[in-house]
Amino acid sequence: MPATPAFCWAHGRRAFLELADIAQNARRGRSATAISPIALEAVRRIDQLFEIEREIYGLSAEERLRIRQERSAPLLTDLEAWLRAESARLSRSSNMIKPINYLLNRWDGFARLVHNGRICMTNNAAERALRGFALGRKAWLFAGSDRGAERTAVMATLIMTARLNDIDPKAWLADIFARIADMPQHRLHELLPWNWMPPASTPSTQAA
Incomplete structure (x- = not known):
């Protein structure tokens, strides 16, 4: 499209x-x-x-x-x-x-x-999201290869998408990497940042 x-x-x-x-x-x-x-x-x-x-x-x-x-x-x-x-x-x-x-x-x-009600009137939020890359690019001179650069872009997209959905990127990535191999294809959408629910924490048990 x-x-x-x-x-x-x-x-x-x-x-x-x-x-x-x-x-x-x-x-x-x-x-x-x-x-x-x-x-x-x-x-x-x-x-x-x-x-x-x-x-x-x-x-x-x-x-x-x-x-x-x-x-x-x-x-x-x-x-x-x-x-x-x-x-x-x-x-x-x-x-x-x-x-x-x-x-x-x-x-x-x-x-x-x-x-379209989803459109923002400005792209200020997108520019703020990219600010870290603009400030850090001199320190990130090389990605090793074209494929390395593509992977960096993919990971940056995942991380920023999680942040835009008020999700801790580290917690989200750790959870989906642990679950995605066993997730049926028709349920993969559940792992998208806007659908993802953090796993319930296991309550600590005290010895009787």
């Missing part, structure tokens, strides 16, 4: 934030550029979407989808129309054209969150 892109609104908003950063502009003194009212309006509109996401955080995918279609979809429709109108009247040399076109040229991907 082909991958379906869903773009990150944190990245889509970033250039507007920079152009609307009043505090940063004040620190530039005489070299400061004029604050763009279009950037301010873009940030205001996008922040309305982020506010809805904060309210629905932790709800089921089905409930998030319902609320997004009810509240976020109209905001996205208005935002797209406003961006296209601003793009049409701005000079091609305007510093607003690039961030506006970044959104419009990828609009289907940015708007996909109102069609």
Whole structure:
């Protein structure tokens, strides 16, 4: 099945934030550029979407989808129309054209969150999960071989998936490695991180 892109609104908003950063502009003194009212309006509109996401955080995918279609979809429709109108009247040399076109040229991907409640509005969580690899890669110069690198990637995926499901990776891996050989194929799904249940601990017995 082909991958379906869903773009990150944190990245889509970033250039507007920079152009609307009043505090940063004040620190530039005489070299400061004029604050763009279009950037301010873009940030205001996008922040309305982020506010809805904060309210629905932790709800089921089905409930998030319902609320997004009810509240976020109209905001996205208005935002797209406003961006296209601003793009049409701005000079091609305007510093607003690039961030506006970044959104419009990828609009289907940015708007996909109102069609699937499982999609996150940003990929911040994924980037945080990869931060350890970015910090440690200089110490991990070699994997020994291409196959070694592939195995490293597989293990990293397993470990991070366990963490995303609030599971201790060490306990999970130790348990599934001990059980998987005897597990019937039709029950293998029970070992997936989102289905896995830790084995019941054996209560200690005291001598009578």
